[in-house]
Amino acid sequence: MKNGLISWLVKNHIKHERDIDKVLGALAFVVRQDGVVKVQGANSVFEKMLGWTNYLWSQGMDIVHLMPPEAQKRFCAVLDAASQKVFVEFTENIMFRTLMGTVITCRIHVCCVSVSPAEASYVMRVSYNKQEQIKEALFTEALRQSRVNCWYWDMSQGSVIFFNTDIPEEPHAGVPFMNEECVSFENFPQGMVDVLKFVGDSRTAFMDFVKKLLTRGQSEDLSLEMALETDDGRQVWVSFTGQIVRDEKHTPEYVMGTWKNITDQKADEKHKNCLMGTLRKESVYDITVNLDKNYFVADSSLEKWMEETRVFSPYYDQAIRELVNERVVKEDRQKLLDFFNLDTLRELPDDENFSIEYQRRYNGKTNWFKVTINTFCLDEFSDKWMYALVYDIDASKQRELVLERMAATDALTGLYNRAHSLELMEQYIKEHADMPTAVMYMDLDNFKNVNDTLGHAAGDSLLICVANAMRSYFGNDAVLGRIGGDEFIMMYLNADKSYVGQMMSDFVNYVGDKCRAECPDVGVTVSLGYVLHPDFGDDVAMLADLADKALYEAKHHGKNTAVEYNSRMR
Numbered sequence: 135m136k137n138g139l140i141s142w143l144v145k146n147h148i149k150h151e152r153d154i155d156k157v158l159g160a161l162a163f164v165v166r167q168d169g170v171v172k173v174q175g176a177n178s179v180f181e182k183m184l185g186w187t188n189y190l191w192s193q194g195m196d197i198v199h200l201m202p203p204e205a206q207k208r209f210c211a212v213l214d215a216a217s218q219k220v221f222v223e224f225t226e227n228i229m230f231r232t233l234m235g236t237v238i239t240c241r242i243h244v245c246c247v248s249v250s251p252a253e254a255s256y257v258m259r260v261s262y263n264k265q266e267q268i269k270e271a272l273f274t275e276a277l278r279q280s281r282v283n284c285w286y287w288d289m290s291q292g293s294v295i296f297f298n299t300d301i302p303e304e305p306h307a308g309v310p311f312m313n314e315e316c317v318s319f320e321n322f323p324q325g326m327v328d329v330l331k332f333v334g335d336s337r338t339a340f341m342d343f344v345k346k347l348l349t350r351g352q353s354e355d356l357s358l359e360m361a362l363e364t365d366d367g368r369q370v371w372v373s374f375t376g377q378i379v380r381d382e383k384h385t386p387e388y389v390m391g392t393w394k395n396i397t398d399q400k401a402d403e404k405h406k407n408c409l410m411g412t413l414r415k416e417s418v419y420d421i422t423v424n425l426d427k428n429y430f431v432a433d434s435s436l437e438k439w440m441e442e443t444r445v446f447s448p449y450y451d452q453a454i455r456e457l458v459n460e461r462v463v464k465e466d467r468q469k470l471l472d473f474f475n476l477d478t479l480r481e482l483p484d485d486e487n488f489s490i491e492y493q494r495r496y497n498g499k500t501n502w503f504k505v506t507i508n509t510f511c512l513d514e515f516s517d518k519w520m521y522a523l524v525y526d527i528d529a530s531k532q533r534e535l536v537l538e539r540m541a542a543t544d545a546l547t548g549l550y551n552r553a554h555s556l557e558l559m560e561q562y563i564k565e566h567a568d569m570p571t572a573v574m575y576m577d578l579d580n581f582k583n584v585n586d587t588l589g590h591a592a593g594d595s596l597l598i599c600v601a602n603a604m605r606s607y608f609g610n611d612a613v614l615g616r617i618g619g620d621e622f623i624m625m626y627l628n629a630d631k632s633y634v635g636q637m638m639s640d641f642v643n644y645v646g647d648k649c650r651a652e653c654p655d656v657g658v659t660v661s662l663g664y665v666l667h668p669d670f671g672d673d674v675a676m677l678a679d680l681a682d683k684a685l686y687e688a689k690h691h692g693k694n695t696a697v698e699y700n701s702r703m704r
Contacts, residue, residue: 160260163191164244166213167253171197171206183240183262185233202237205229209242216246217254230260238262285311285374287322287389294322296393307365312372312395333361333369347376347389359396371400451476463500466492473505479520482509491527502531544616546594547601552623555615559625560674562613563667572629572638573677574664575685578620578649579693583656596652600660603648607641623678629666638664638696646694659694661685670699 160183163175172194181187189195197206205228216224223245229237243259287294295318296311305313308331319326323344327337343358350356358374376391454474458467472478473490482488489506507522542554550558559573578600585593597620604614604624613625626634642662649658663684665677684699691697 158259160262162258162260164213164256164258165194165253166256171210171213173197173200180260183232183260184230200230202229202231212242212244213246213254213256216244216256217249220246220249222246283393285376285391285393287376289386289388292321294319294326300394302395306362306368306370309362309364309370312370331363331365333363336360336362343374343376347378348386350378355391359400369397370395371397461494463493463495466494470505473507474522479507479509480518482507482520484510484518491531501526501528503527547598547616549601549604549622550613550615552615552617555613555623555625556674556678558613559677562625562627563672563674566627567668567672569627570629570631571667572626572634572664573667573674573681574622574624574626574638574662575617575678575681576622576624576645576660576662577685577689579659579661579689580657581620584653584658587656588653592653596649596658599648599652600645603645607644623681626664631666634664634666635696635698638662638698642694642696661688661693662696663688663699664696665699 158177158179160180161177162173162180165172165174173191174194175191176186176189178187181189184200186195197209201209208226209228212224212226212228216222223243225241225243227239228242229239231237240260240262243261245257246254247257248255283300284297285294286297295316296314298312298315298317301313301315310329311317311319319329323341327340332340339358340360343356343360347356355375355377357376360372360374362370362372364370372393373396374391374393376389378389379387381387455471458470458474462470469490470492473488485508487506487508489504491502491504493500493502495501504525504527505522506525507520509518509520511518542550544551549555563571578596581593581596584596597616600622601614601616604612604622608614608624608626611627613627615623617623626637629637642660646659649660652658663681663686665680665684667677670677670680680699680703683703684697687703688695688697
């Protein structure tokens with residue numbers, strides 16, 4: 135081989151001897167002996183292609199490890215044919231299994247170099263065209279496993295084929311590629327243009343789309359939306375994507391891509407443009423629901439909680455529930471689910487806005503959001519739709535809550551003011567008419583001495599101390615308010631008669647201890663009067679007045695005590 139072909143290649147065309155494999159391609163040495171076929175030699179390109187790098191081929195590898203069962207039979211048939219004519223090449227498409235288990239289809243070239251009754255040897259060259267594999271997968275398994283409509287333009291044949299995996303229940307007259315599983319147009323694109331009825335400038339846009347495809351690089355996608363008219367006068371919108379594939383000489387070979395019917399989305403967009411104006415620009419995301427066909431279309435900026443842009447019945451309720459359960463705080467979930475109930479939405483009047491505010495977990499914290507819905511029908515579309523906009527209102531809501539708290543609470547102690555306390559008490563009694571409660575009035579004994587001897591700052595500090603003691607003792611089981619000065623109003627919820635008297639006495643002692651600890655030099659205690667509901671009616675203002683009468687009795691019977699109202703008090 136010193137003066138042979140390999141030496142000539144190395145000397146004249148290949149800088150490094152290890153690059154020879156790149157010139158020769160994937161090569162393997164195959165031996166069949168006693169019916170067993172093994173690969174007993176392979177170069178680096180063959181190894182890399184199938185993933186069997188650094189394998190000790192001299193030990194041989196049975197083809198059962200390299201090929202699926204059906205491919206093994208086919209391969210043996212090629213070997214049989216090659217054995218009949220030594221040094222004659224035979225070709226076939228054979229499936230190989232890579233080390234990772236992936237099955238790829240390759241083109242093999244087999245040549246028998248020696249044959250005897252007991253053994254035959256072959257040289258096999260293998261080529262693998264990844265582009266062809268992608269194309270093959272696109273129109274076979276991928277079509278069966280997905281709902282994607284595909285199209286394929288074979289430039290060598292001059293025809294285009296549309297593969298439809300989403301055939302409509304109602305045919306679109308005059309749009310054949312949308313109603314058949316597989317439709318071919320000859321003389322593409324002109325042949326297709328002659329058949330379809332384009333609306334407006336869609337015909338020109340489609341021709342420009344095809345021309346642009348031919349000028350694009352191999353990895354670049356191009357998209358187009360165009361309008362077609364059916365024989366019965368309906369308008370259909372279609373979205374196309376396309377990608378050109380070129381051969382080794384950069385010559386356009388074929389175009390492949392996807393297409394889908396986007397008529398419903400276009401109807402949604404038209405309504406958004408007409409009715410919503412700039413509102414959409416301010417929203418976090420939007421959802422459009424077809425109330426008759428039970429599916430919704432989500433804006434691309436929606437949380438990535440679903441992979442499809444259209445979710446169909448019966449998955450609407452499930453999808454809404456998953457979204458709400460994942461993002462919305464527990465206490466607001468049901469009201470939002472009721473808000474998006476399909477039966478409720480169908481009954482709403484058209485073109486009126488309805489809103490609801492809720493809290494959700496967002497970026498690791500709880501934020502306020504608002505969703506506004508509007509139901510509508512368009513003349514050219516008989517279906518009823520609901521359009522929802524979702525806004526982030528956290529900043530404005532927090533300001534609103536601050537103002538509400540300022541209007542409802544006492545600035546010094548943070549307790550509710552008298553008006554808001556009475557409002558909450560009234561609301562509770564309405565919602566729990568049969569639940570026993572206690573309405574209380576309380577003030578501090580000898581509080582004037584604190585201001586006179588220690589100053590108003592000490593008095594304020596004592597009032598804060600009392601408020602904290604009230605919170606600590608009752609927790610969330612009471613409405614706690616400050617009337618003004620050293621007077622307080624409270625309602626204890628679920629006040630059982632068997633223990634409420636002892637509880638009130640213990641409370642007086644508890645607050646008194648806190649006061650003496652805060653101002654040890656002044657003998658401050660508290661007096662308290664309370665009245666039980668529903669024993670004396672449901673009128674909160676009247677109950678508060680009766681508790682005040684009981685407080686008067688406590689003040690005039692030694693102070694530092696709790697007195698229950700009874701009918702003998704005037």
